[in-house]
Amino acid sequence: LYPFVFQRIGLSGEGTDAVVILEKTPFQEEKIPDLLKKPMHAELQMHNDIYCTFYLSPPPELSEIKATVVYPATEKHIQKYLRQEVHLIRETWEDYKNITLPFIQSQSFSIQWVYNILEKKAEADRIVHENPDPSNGFVLVPDLKWNQNQLDDLYLIALVHRREIKSLRDLTAEHLPLLRNVLQEGKEAIVKRFGVPGSQLRIYLHYQPSYYHLHVHFTALGYDAPGSSVERAHLLADVIDNLAMDSMYYQKRALTFPLRADEPLFKKFQEAGKV
Protein backbone atom coordinates (compact mmCIF):
# COMPACT_ATOMS: atom_id res chain seq x y z
CA LEU A 1 0.00 0.00 0.00
CA TYR A 2 2.76 2.39 0.76
CA PRO A 3 5.60 3.52 -1.51
CA PHE A 4 8.24 0.87 -1.68
CA VAL A 5 11.36 0.10 -3.59
CA PHE A 6 13.30 -3.08 -4.13
CA GLN A 7 17.01 -2.81 -4.50
CA ARG A 8 19.53 -5.47 -5.33
CA ILE A 9 22.75 -4.66 -3.51
CA GLY A 10 25.86 -6.59 -2.63
CA LEU A 11 27.16 -5.89 0.87
CA SER A 12 30.76 -4.71 0.61
CA GLY A 13 33.37 -7.35 -0.03
CA GLU A 14 31.10 -10.27 0.71
CA GLY A 15 29.74 -11.12 -2.70
CA THR A 16 26.47 -12.08 -1.04
CA ASP A 17 23.13 -10.59 -2.00
CA ALA A 18 20.70 -8.88 0.34
CA VAL A 19 17.15 -7.74 -0.27
CA VAL A 20 16.33 -4.32 1.17
CA ILE A 21 12.72 -3.19 1.19
CA LEU A 22 12.05 0.47 1.95
CA GLU A 23 8.59 1.71 2.87
CA LYS A 24 7.40 5.15 3.90
CA THR A 25 5.23 4.65 6.96
CA PRO A 26 1.77 6.22 7.30
CA PHE A 27 1.40 9.55 9.10
CA GLN A 28 0.79 9.24 12.83
CA GLU A 29 -2.17 11.40 13.68
CA GLU A 30 -0.66 12.65 16.96
CA LYS A 31 2.41 14.00 15.14
CA ILE A 32 0.49 16.09 12.61
CA PRO A 33 0.30 19.25 14.80
CA ASP A 34 4.12 19.13 15.18
CA LEU A 35 4.48 18.76 11.45
CA LEU A 36 2.32 21.80 10.78
CA LYS A 37 4.08 23.94 13.39
CA LYS A 38 7.77 23.11 12.76
CA PRO A 39 9.70 25.45 10.50
CA MET A 40 10.85 23.57 7.41
CA HIS A 41 11.81 24.13 3.80
CA ALA A 42 8.66 24.54 1.70
CA GLU A 43 8.63 24.97 -2.05
CA LEU A 44 5.54 26.41 -3.73
CA GLN A 45 4.65 24.26 -6.72
CA MET A 46 1.32 25.58 -7.95
CA HIS A 47 -1.12 28.33 -7.07
CA ASN A 48 -4.52 28.60 -8.73
CA ASP A 49 -7.44 30.43 -7.14
CA ILE A 50 -8.06 28.93 -3.70
CA TYR A 51 -5.77 25.93 -4.33
CA CYS A 52 -2.02 25.71 -3.80
CA THR A 53 0.52 22.93 -3.59
CA PHE A 54 3.82 22.85 -1.68
CA TYR A 55 6.65 20.37 -1.30
CA LEU A 56 7.81 20.20 2.32
CA SER A 57 11.10 18.77 3.61
CA PRO A 58 10.34 17.54 7.12
CA PRO A 59 13.04 17.15 9.83
CA PRO A 60 14.36 13.58 10.41
CA GLU A 61 12.37 13.08 13.61
CA LEU A 62 9.11 13.62 11.74
CA SER A 63 9.79 11.35 8.80
CA GLU A 64 10.32 7.67 9.01
CA ILE A 65 11.24 4.88 6.66
CA LYS A 66 10.76 1.24 7.49
CA ALA A 67 13.58 -0.93 6.15
CA THR A 68 13.29 -4.68 5.99
CA VAL A 69 16.50 -6.54 5.26
CA VAL A 70 16.82 -10.13 4.13
CA TYR A 71 20.46 -11.14 4.46
CA PRO A 72 21.91 -13.36 3.20
CA ALA A 73 19.33 -13.64 0.43
CA THR A 74 19.15 -16.60 -1.92
CA GLU A 75 18.11 -16.32 -5.58
CA LYS A 76 14.63 -17.44 -4.49
CA HIS A 77 14.30 -14.52 -2.05
CA ILE A 78 15.41 -12.12 -4.75
CA GLN A 79 12.95 -13.50 -7.30
CA LYS A 80 10.15 -13.26 -4.75
CA TYR A 81 10.69 -9.52 -4.31
CA LEU A 82 11.57 -8.51 -7.85
CA ARG A 83 8.70 -6.90 -9.68
CA GLN A 84 7.10 -9.49 -11.87
CA GLU A 85 4.98 -8.95 -14.92
CA VAL A 86 1.37 -9.87 -14.30
CA HIS A 87 -0.97 -10.90 -17.10
CA LEU A 88 -4.70 -11.51 -17.23
CA ILE A 89 -5.90 -14.94 -18.29
CA ARG A 90 -9.41 -15.32 -19.71
CA GLU A 91 -10.10 -18.95 -18.80
CA THR A 92 -12.96 -20.70 -20.60
CA TRP A 93 -14.52 -23.82 -19.08
CA GLU A 94 -12.47 -25.88 -21.57
CA ASP A 95 -9.29 -24.13 -20.44
CA TYR A 96 -10.24 -24.97 -16.88
CA LYS A 97 -10.74 -28.66 -17.68
CA ASN A 98 -7.68 -28.95 -19.92
CA ILE A 99 -5.14 -26.69 -18.25
CA THR A 100 -6.09 -25.45 -14.78
CA LEU A 101 -7.71 -28.55 -13.26
CA PRO A 102 -4.92 -30.98 -14.25
CA PHE A 103 -2.43 -28.44 -12.89
CA ILE A 104 -4.25 -28.15 -9.54
CA GLN A 105 -4.44 -31.95 -9.30
CA SER A 106 -0.74 -32.35 -10.09
CA GLN A 107 0.21 -30.05 -7.24
CA SER A 108 0.08 -31.44 -3.73
CA PHE A 109 -0.83 -28.16 -2.01
CA SER A 110 -1.14 -29.04 1.67
CA ILE A 111 -4.29 -27.67 3.26
CA GLN A 112 -3.74 -29.44 6.57
CA TRP A 113 -3.83 -26.03 8.28
CA VAL A 114 -7.44 -25.60 7.06
CA TYR A 115 -8.42 -29.02 8.40
CA ASN A 116 -6.71 -28.19 11.71
CA ILE A 117 -8.98 -25.15 12.09
CA LEU A 118 -12.11 -27.07 11.06
CA GLU A 119 -11.25 -29.86 13.54
CA LYS A 120 -10.34 -27.38 16.36
CA LYS A 121 -6.77 -28.67 16.41
CA ALA A 122 -5.55 -25.11 15.83
CA GLU A 123 -6.83 -21.56 16.32
CA ALA A 124 -9.90 -22.91 18.17
CA ASP A 125 -9.88 -19.87 20.47
CA ARG A 126 -9.93 -17.56 17.44
CA ILE A 127 -13.23 -18.83 16.04
CA VAL A 128 -15.73 -15.96 15.76
CA HIS A 129 -18.66 -18.08 14.59
CA GLU A 130 -19.36 -21.66 13.61
CA ASN A 131 -22.23 -23.39 11.93
CA PRO A 132 -21.31 -27.05 12.56
CA ASP A 133 -23.51 -28.55 9.83
CA PRO A 134 -21.21 -30.84 7.80
CA SER A 135 -22.69 -29.90 4.43
CA ASN A 136 -24.02 -26.36 4.94
CA GLY A 137 -21.81 -25.17 7.78
CA PHE A 138 -18.60 -23.18 8.09
CA VAL A 139 -16.12 -21.65 10.52
CA LEU A 140 -15.42 -17.89 10.61
CA VAL A 141 -11.95 -16.83 11.80
CA PRO A 142 -9.93 -13.60 11.65
CA ASP A 143 -7.47 -13.69 8.77
CA LEU A 144 -3.83 -13.89 9.90
CA LYS A 145 -3.13 -10.58 8.11
CA TRP A 146 -5.48 -8.81 10.54
CA ASN A 147 -4.06 -8.05 14.00
CA GLN A 148 -7.56 -7.16 15.36
CA ASN A 149 -6.20 -3.91 16.88
CA GLN A 150 -8.37 -1.69 14.68
CA LEU A 151 -11.43 -2.16 12.51
CA ASP A 152 -10.03 -0.21 9.54
CA ASP A 153 -8.42 -3.30 8.06
CA LEU A 154 -10.91 -5.87 9.39
CA TYR A 155 -10.35 -9.17 7.58
CA LEU A 156 -12.05 -12.48 8.33
CA ILE A 157 -12.24 -15.76 6.45
CA ALA A 158 -15.09 -18.27 6.32
CA LEU A 159 -13.86 -21.83 5.78
CA VAL A 160 -16.61 -24.26 4.75
CA HIS A 161 -16.83 -27.69 6.42
CA ARG A 162 -17.29 -29.53 3.09
CA ARG A 163 -13.94 -30.56 1.73
CA GLU A 164 -14.58 -31.35 -1.94
CA ILE A 165 -15.25 -27.80 -3.22
CA LYS A 166 -11.99 -26.56 -4.70
CA SER A 167 -13.11 -23.17 -5.98
CA LEU A 168 -15.80 -21.09 -7.70
CA ARG A 169 -15.54 -23.53 -10.62
CA ASP A 170 -17.07 -26.36 -8.55
CA LEU A 171 -20.09 -24.41 -7.34
CA THR A 172 -23.63 -25.31 -8.46
CA ALA A 173 -27.14 -24.54 -7.17
CA GLU A 174 -26.63 -27.46 -4.73
CA HIS A 175 -24.32 -25.16 -2.75
CA LEU A 176 -26.81 -22.30 -2.44
CA PRO A 177 -27.86 -23.13 1.15
CA LEU A 178 -24.20 -23.22 2.21
CA LEU A 179 -23.39 -19.93 0.46
CA ARG A 180 -26.48 -18.22 1.86
CA ASN A 181 -25.51 -19.36 5.37
CA VAL A 182 -22.03 -17.91 4.94
CA LEU A 183 -23.42 -14.59 3.70
CA GLN A 184 -26.15 -14.25 6.32
CA GLU A 185 -24.49 -15.71 9.41
CA GLY A 186 -21.12 -14.19 8.56
CA LYS A 187 -22.64 -10.69 8.50
CA GLU A 188 -24.58 -11.32 11.72
CA ALA A 189 -21.52 -12.65 13.57
CA ILE A 190 -19.37 -9.69 12.48
CA VAL A 191 -21.85 -6.99 13.48
CA LYS A 192 -22.35 -8.76 16.82
CA ARG A 193 -18.65 -9.22 17.61
CA PHE A 194 -17.08 -6.17 15.94
CA GLY A 195 -20.00 -3.77 15.43
CA VAL A 196 -19.40 -3.48 11.68
CA PRO A 197 -22.69 -3.72 9.75
CA GLY A 198 -23.05 -5.90 6.65
CA SER A 199 -23.35 -2.84 4.40
CA GLN A 200 -19.75 -1.97 5.32
CA LEU A 201 -18.33 -5.39 4.46
CA ARG A 202 -16.90 -6.53 1.14
CA ILE A 203 -17.76 -10.26 1.00
CA TYR A 204 -16.13 -12.16 -1.85
CA LEU A 205 -14.32 -15.19 -3.23
CA HIS A 206 -11.03 -15.18 -5.08
CA TYR A 207 -10.53 -16.84 -8.41
CA GLN A 208 -7.90 -18.27 -8.55
CA PRO A 209 -7.92 -18.81 -4.78
CA SER A 210 -4.58 -19.17 -3.01
CA TYR A 211 -5.65 -22.59 -1.65
CA TYR A 212 -8.19 -24.99 -3.10
CA HIS A 213 -10.63 -25.40 -0.22
CA LEU A 214 -13.67 -23.15 -0.59
CA HIS A 215 -13.39 -20.01 1.54
CA VAL A 216 -14.97 -16.56 1.57
CA HIS A 217 -13.26 -13.25 2.42
CA PHE A 218 -14.90 -10.61 4.62
CA THR A 219 -13.04 -7.27 4.55
CA ALA A 220 -13.87 -3.77 5.73
CA LEU A 221 -15.30 -1.82 2.79
CA GLY A 222 -13.01 1.13 3.52
CA TYR A 223 -9.95 -1.13 3.42
CA ASP A 224 -8.28 -1.46 0.05
CA ALA A 225 -7.55 -5.14 0.74
CA PRO A 226 -5.07 -6.92 -1.53
CA GLY A 227 -7.01 -9.15 -3.95
CA SER A 228 -10.20 -7.10 -3.84
CA SER A 229 -9.81 -5.84 -7.41
CA VAL A 230 -12.33 -6.77 -10.07
CA GLU A 231 -9.85 -9.07 -11.84
CA ARG A 232 -9.65 -11.46 -8.89
CA ALA A 233 -12.65 -10.95 -6.59
CA HIS A 234 -16.23 -12.19 -7.02
CA LEU A 235 -18.89 -10.80 -4.70
CA LEU A 236 -20.64 -13.63 -2.84
CA ALA A 237 -24.01 -11.94 -3.48
CA ASP A 238 -23.32 -12.08 -7.24
CA VAL A 239 -22.17 -15.70 -7.05
CA ILE A 240 -25.43 -16.62 -5.28
CA ASP A 241 -27.53 -14.79 -7.88
CA ASN A 242 -25.61 -16.36 -10.76
CA LEU A 243 -26.15 -19.87 -9.37
CA ALA A 244 -29.82 -19.19 -8.65
CA MET A 245 -30.22 -18.12 -12.30
CA ASP A 246 -28.23 -21.02 -13.74
CA SER A 247 -26.92 -23.92 -11.66
CA MET A 248 -24.14 -24.52 -14.20
CA TYR A 249 -23.10 -20.86 -14.47
CA TYR A 250 -19.53 -21.53 -13.27
CA GLN A 251 -19.19 -24.59 -15.49
CA LYS A 252 -20.01 -22.51 -18.56
CA ARG A 253 -18.60 -19.06 -18.14
CA ALA A 254 -15.18 -17.70 -18.95
CA LEU A 255 -13.47 -16.27 -15.87
CA THR A 256 -10.65 -13.71 -15.80
CA PHE A 257 -7.77 -13.88 -13.34
CA PRO A 258 -4.24 -12.46 -13.02
CA LEU A 259 -1.09 -14.59 -13.04
CA ARG A 260 2.51 -13.57 -12.47
CA ALA A 261 4.72 -14.48 -15.40
CA ASP A 262 6.86 -16.70 -13.11
CA GLU A 263 3.95 -18.83 -11.88
CA PRO A 264 3.86 -22.43 -13.15
CA LEU A 265 0.19 -22.12 -14.16
CA PHE A 266 1.10 -19.15 -16.36
CA LYS A 267 3.60 -21.34 -18.19
CA LYS A 268 0.88 -23.96 -18.77
CA PHE A 269 -1.38 -21.34 -20.37
CA GLN A 270 1.57 -20.07 -22.38
CA GLU A 271 2.40 -23.56 -23.64
CA ALA A 272 -1.24 -23.97 -24.69
CA GLY A 273 -0.96 -20.72 -26.67
CA LYS A 274 -3.59 -19.00 -24.51
CA VAL A 275 -1.64 -15.90 -23.40
Place this chain on the structure above:
Amino acid sequence: LYPFVFQRIGLSGEGTDAVVILEKTPFQEEKIPDLLKKPMHAELQMHNDIYCTFYLSPPPELSEIKATVVYPATEKHIQKYLRQEVHLIRETWEDYKNITLPFIQSQSFSIQWVYNILEKKAEADRIVHENPDPSNGFVLVPDLKWNQNQLDDLYLIALVHRREIKSLRDLTAEHLPLLRNVLQEGKEAIVKRFGVPGSQLRIYLHYQPSYYHLHVHFTALGYDAPGSSVERAHLLADVIDNLAMDSMYYQKRALTFPLRADEPLFKKFQEAGKV
Protein backbone atom coordinates in the same frame (compact mmCIF):
# COMPACT_ATOMS: atom_id res chain seq x y z
CA LEU B 1 -2.67 5.67 -2.75
CA TYR B 2 -0.12 7.25 -0.48
CA PRO B 3 -0.42 7.99 3.21
CA PHE B 4 -2.53 11.06 3.72
CA VAL B 5 -4.15 12.94 6.49
CA PHE B 6 -6.90 15.50 6.54
CA GLN B 7 -6.71 18.19 9.12
CA ARG B 8 -9.20 20.88 9.97
CA ILE B 9 -7.26 23.97 11.00
CA GLY B 10 -8.09 27.62 11.38
CA LEU B 11 -5.37 29.96 10.11
CA SER B 12 -4.34 32.29 12.92
CA GLY B 13 -6.67 35.12 13.75
CA GLU B 14 -8.71 34.85 10.62
CA GLY B 15 -11.54 32.59 11.71
CA THR B 16 -11.50 31.08 8.26
CA ASP B 17 -11.10 27.37 7.60
CA ALA B 18 -8.50 25.79 5.37
CA VAL B 19 -8.17 22.23 4.18
CA VAL B 20 -4.61 20.88 4.29
CA ILE B 21 -3.90 17.54 2.64
CA LEU B 22 -0.54 15.93 3.39
CA GLU B 23 0.82 13.08 1.28
CA LYS B 24 4.14 11.28 1.46
CA THR B 25 5.45 11.14 -2.08
CA PRO B 26 6.73 7.89 -3.67
CA PHE B 27 10.47 7.12 -3.57
CA GLN B 28 12.39 8.45 -6.54
CA GLU B 29 14.49 5.63 -7.89
CA GLU B 30 17.52 7.83 -8.56
CA LYS B 31 17.69 8.94 -4.94
CA ILE B 32 17.75 5.42 -3.44
CA PRO B 33 21.57 5.03 -3.56
CA ASP B 34 21.91 8.32 -1.58
CA LEU B 35 19.40 7.04 0.91
CA LEU B 36 21.32 3.80 1.44
CA LYS B 37 24.69 5.58 1.74
CA LYS B 38 23.82 8.56 3.96
CA PRO B 39 24.45 8.19 7.68
CA MET B 40 21.17 8.42 9.55
CA HIS B 41 19.51 7.33 12.74
CA ALA B 42 18.44 3.68 12.47
CA GLU B 43 16.53 1.78 15.11
CA LEU B 44 16.53 -2.01 15.03
CA GLN B 45 12.98 -3.25 15.50
CA MET B 46 13.12 -6.99 14.95
CA HIS B 47 15.74 -9.61 14.15
CA ASN B 48 14.78 -13.20 13.36
CA ASP B 49 17.04 -15.54 11.37
CA ILE B 50 17.83 -13.86 8.03
CA TYR B 51 15.18 -11.15 8.49
CA CYS B 52 15.51 -7.83 10.27
CA THR B 53 13.56 -4.59 10.39
CA PHE B 54 14.80 -1.05 11.04
CA TYR B 55 13.19 2.35 11.36
CA LEU B 56 15.28 4.99 9.58
CA SER B 57 15.06 8.76 10.04
CA PRO B 58 16.15 10.24 6.72
CA PRO B 59 17.58 13.78 6.37
CA PRO B 60 15.14 16.48 5.14
CA GLU B 61 16.55 16.56 1.60
CA LEU B 62 15.69 12.88 1.15
CA SER B 63 12.17 12.98 2.46
CA GLU B 64 9.35 14.94 0.97
CA ILE B 65 5.75 15.68 1.79
CA LYS B 66 3.30 17.11 -0.68
CA ALA B 67 0.93 19.61 0.90
CA THR B 68 -2.21 20.75 -0.87
CA VAL B 69 -3.93 23.72 0.68
CA VAL B 70 -7.46 24.89 0.00
CA TYR B 71 -7.85 28.36 1.48
CA PRO B 72 -10.27 29.82 2.18
CA ALA B 73 -12.33 26.62 2.36
CA THR B 74 -16.12 26.57 2.45
CA GLU B 75 -18.12 23.98 4.39
CA LYS B 76 -18.58 22.15 1.08
CA HIS B 77 -14.80 21.82 0.59
CA ILE B 78 -14.41 20.54 4.14
CA GLN B 79 -17.19 17.97 3.74
CA LYS B 80 -15.63 16.77 0.50
CA TYR B 81 -12.37 15.89 2.22
CA LEU B 82 -13.64 14.62 5.55
CA ARG B 83 -13.67 10.84 5.81
CA GLN B 84 -17.17 9.65 5.13
CA GLU B 85 -18.80 6.37 5.93
CA VAL B 86 -19.35 4.29 2.83
CA HIS B 87 -22.08 1.68 2.54
CA LEU B 88 -22.83 -0.95 -0.07
CA ILE B 89 -26.19 -0.82 -1.80
CA ARG B 90 -27.60 -3.97 -3.39
CA GLU B 91 -29.81 -2.45 -6.07
CA THR B 92 -32.48 -4.66 -7.64
CA TRP B 93 -33.95 -3.72 -11.03
CA GLU B 94 -37.01 -2.41 -9.18
CA ASP B 95 -34.77 -0.25 -6.97
CA TYR B 96 -33.14 1.06 -10.14
CA LYS B 97 -36.50 1.96 -11.69
CA ASN B 98 -38.02 3.39 -8.51
CA ILE B 99 -35.07 5.08 -6.83
CA THR B 100 -31.93 5.42 -8.94
CA LEU B 101 -33.39 6.28 -12.36
CA PRO B 102 -35.72 9.05 -11.07
CA PHE B 103 -32.79 10.44 -9.11
CA ILE B 104 -30.50 10.47 -12.17
CA GLN B 105 -33.24 12.16 -14.21
CA SER B 106 -33.84 14.78 -11.54
CA GLN B 107 -30.18 15.82 -11.57
CA SER B 108 -28.99 17.95 -14.40
CA PHE B 109 -25.42 16.62 -14.50
CA SER B 110 -23.73 18.49 -17.35
CA ILE B 111 -21.83 16.21 -19.69
CA GLN B 112 -21.01 18.96 -22.15
CA TRP B 113 -17.33 18.15 -21.68
CA VAL B 114 -17.98 14.65 -23.06
CA TYR B 115 -19.77 16.06 -26.09
CA ASN B 116 -16.91 18.54 -26.61
CA ILE B 117 -14.49 15.62 -26.89
CA LEU B 118 -16.77 13.61 -29.19
CA GLU B 119 -17.24 16.68 -31.43
CA LYS B 120 -13.51 17.57 -31.38
CA LYS B 121 -14.25 20.88 -29.71
CA ALA B 122 -11.84 19.95 -26.90
CA GLU B 123 -8.88 17.62 -26.38
CA ALA B 124 -8.88 16.74 -30.11
CA ASP B 125 -5.09 16.45 -30.06
CA ARG B 126 -5.28 13.96 -27.22
CA ILE B 127 -7.37 11.36 -29.07
CA VAL B 128 -5.49 8.04 -29.18
CA HIS B 129 -8.03 6.23 -31.35
CA GLU B 130 -11.41 6.86 -32.89
CA ASN B 131 -14.00 4.66 -34.53
CA PRO B 132 -16.30 7.31 -36.02
CA ASP B 133 -19.33 5.04 -36.50
CA PRO B 134 -22.27 6.88 -34.87
CA SER B 135 -23.80 3.76 -33.33
CA ASN B 136 -20.86 1.38 -32.84
CA GLY B 137 -17.98 3.85 -32.61
CA PHE B 138 -16.10 5.55 -29.79
CA VAL B 139 -13.23 7.88 -28.93
CA LEU B 140 -10.27 6.74 -26.78
CA VAL B 141 -8.50 9.46 -24.76
CA PRO B 142 -6.03 9.48 -21.86
CA ASP B 143 -7.83 10.05 -18.58
CA LEU B 144 -7.04 13.43 -16.99
CA LYS B 145 -5.65 11.63 -13.92
CA TRP B 146 -2.85 10.17 -16.09
CA ASN B 147 0.03 12.51 -16.90
CA GLN B 148 1.40 10.10 -19.56
CA ASN B 149 4.93 10.37 -18.09
CA GLN B 150 5.08 6.68 -17.11
CA LEU B 151 3.16 3.56 -18.01
CA ASP B 152 2.78 2.37 -14.39
CA ASP B 153 -0.43 4.30 -13.91
CA LEU B 154 -1.67 4.19 -17.51
CA TYR B 155 -5.32 5.27 -17.61
CA LEU B 156 -7.44 5.82 -20.70
CA ILE B 157 -11.17 6.27 -21.22
CA ALA B 158 -13.32 5.17 -24.16
CA LEU B 159 -16.31 7.46 -24.69
CA VAL B 160 -18.97 6.00 -26.97
CA HIS B 161 -20.51 8.14 -29.72
CA ARG B 162 -24.08 7.08 -28.87
CA ARG B 163 -25.59 9.46 -26.37
CA GLU B 164 -28.58 7.61 -24.94
CA ILE B 165 -26.74 4.90 -22.94
CA LYS B 166 -26.58 6.13 -19.36
CA SER B 167 -24.89 3.14 -17.73
CA LEU B 168 -24.58 -0.64 -17.48
CA ARG B 169 -28.30 -0.71 -16.66
CA ASP B 170 -29.19 0.39 -20.21
CA LEU B 171 -27.10 -2.23 -22.00
CA THR B 172 -28.70 -5.04 -24.03
CA ALA B 173 -27.47 -7.44 -26.70
CA GLU B 174 -28.09 -4.63 -29.20
CA HIS B 175 -24.95 -2.97 -27.85
CA LEU B 176 -22.68 -6.00 -28.30
CA PRO B 177 -21.07 -4.76 -31.56
CA LEU B 178 -20.24 -1.44 -29.86
CA LEU B 179 -18.83 -3.12 -26.74
CA ARG B 180 -16.79 -5.60 -28.79
CA ASN B 181 -15.34 -2.70 -30.81
CA VAL B 182 -14.32 -0.90 -27.63
CA LEU B 183 -12.67 -4.04 -26.23
CA GLN B 184 -10.87 -5.06 -29.41
CA GLU B 185 -9.89 -1.69 -30.89
CA GLY B 186 -9.10 -0.23 -27.48
CA LYS B 187 -6.56 -2.97 -26.80
CA GLU B 188 -5.07 -2.67 -30.31
CA ALA B 189 -4.71 1.11 -30.05
CA ILE B 190 -3.05 0.92 -26.64
CA VAL B 191 -0.47 -1.72 -27.57
CA LYS B 192 0.29 0.26 -30.75
CA ARG B 193 0.68 3.64 -29.06
CA PHE B 194 2.00 2.66 -25.61
CA GLY B 195 3.34 -0.88 -26.08
CA VAL B 196 1.16 -2.29 -23.28
CA PRO B 197 -0.45 -5.59 -24.35
CA GLY B 198 -4.14 -6.32 -23.75
CA SER B 199 -3.28 -8.97 -21.13
CA GLN B 200 -1.84 -6.20 -18.95
CA LEU B 201 -4.90 -3.98 -19.12
CA ARG B 202 -7.84 -3.92 -16.71
CA ILE B 203 -10.81 -2.96 -18.91
CA TYR B 204 -14.01 -2.18 -17.03
CA LEU B 205 -17.11 -0.08 -16.45
CA HIS B 206 -18.13 1.55 -13.20
CA TYR B 207 -21.52 1.15 -11.63
CA GLN B 208 -22.55 3.73 -10.51
CA PRO B 209 -20.52 5.69 -13.04
CA SER B 210 -19.44 9.21 -12.15
CA TYR B 211 -21.24 10.57 -15.25
CA TYR B 212 -24.14 9.05 -17.13
CA HIS B 213 -22.72 8.74 -20.65
CA LEU B 214 -21.41 5.24 -21.34
CA HIS B 215 -17.64 5.02 -20.98
CA VAL B 216 -15.09 2.29 -20.41
CA HIS B 217 -11.93 2.48 -18.26
CA PHE B 218 -8.57 1.07 -19.43
CA THR B 219 -5.98 0.95 -16.62
CA ALA B 220 -2.59 -0.72 -16.24
CA LEU B 221 -3.10 -4.06 -14.48
CA GLY B 222 -0.24 -3.31 -12.08
CA TYR B 223 -1.87 -0.01 -11.10
CA ASP B 224 -4.19 -0.16 -8.13
CA ALA B 225 -6.52 2.36 -9.79
CA PRO B 226 -9.21 4.01 -7.64
CA GLY B 227 -12.57 2.41 -8.46
CA SER B 228 -11.12 -0.91 -9.65
CA SER B 229 -12.46 -2.84 -6.65
CA VAL B 230 -15.02 -5.57 -7.11
CA GLU B 231 -17.78 -3.47 -5.51
CA ARG B 232 -17.66 -0.86 -8.27
CA ALA B 233 -15.96 -2.30 -11.36
CA HIS B 234 -17.38 -4.65 -14.00
CA LEU B 235 -14.98 -6.22 -16.48
CA LEU B 236 -16.01 -5.41 -20.04
CA ALA B 237 -15.33 -9.05 -21.04
CA ASP B 238 -17.84 -10.21 -18.39
CA VAL B 239 -20.39 -7.60 -19.46
CA ILE B 240 -20.13 -8.84 -23.06
CA ASP B 241 -20.54 -12.50 -22.00
CA ASN B 242 -23.50 -11.65 -19.74
CA LEU B 243 -25.29 -9.83 -22.57
CA ALA B 244 -24.51 -12.61 -25.06
CA MET B 245 -26.06 -15.09 -22.61
CA ASP B 246 -29.10 -12.93 -21.82
CA SER B 247 -29.88 -9.67 -23.59
CA MET B 248 -31.85 -8.47 -20.53
CA TYR B 249 -29.17 -9.44 -17.98
CA TYR B 250 -28.72 -5.88 -16.71
CA GLN B 251 -32.47 -5.26 -16.59
CA LYS B 252 -32.91 -8.26 -14.29
CA ARG B 253 -29.95 -8.55 -12.00
CA ALA B 254 -29.23 -6.93 -8.67
CA LEU B 255 -26.06 -4.84 -8.77
CA THR B 256 -23.91 -3.82 -5.81
CA PHE B 257 -22.28 -0.42 -5.50
CA PRO B 258 -20.81 1.77 -2.76
CA LEU B 259 -22.28 5.13 -1.71
CA ARG B 260 -20.93 7.68 0.74
CA ALA B 261 -23.38 8.40 3.52
CA ASP B 262 -23.49 12.08 2.47
CA GLU B 263 -24.48 11.42 -1.14
CA PRO B 264 -28.03 12.38 -2.09
CA LEU B 265 -28.65 8.98 -3.72
CA PHE B 266 -27.77 7.31 -0.41
CA LYS B 267 -30.47 9.36 1.29
CA LYS B 268 -32.97 8.19 -1.35
CA PHE B 269 -32.16 4.54 -0.60
CA GLN B 270 -32.34 5.27 3.10
CA GLU B 271 -35.76 6.91 2.76
CA ALA B 272 -36.94 3.83 0.87
CA GLY B 273 -35.75 1.64 3.77
CA LYS B 274 -33.18 -0.12 1.55
CA VAL B 275 -30.02 0.49 3.58
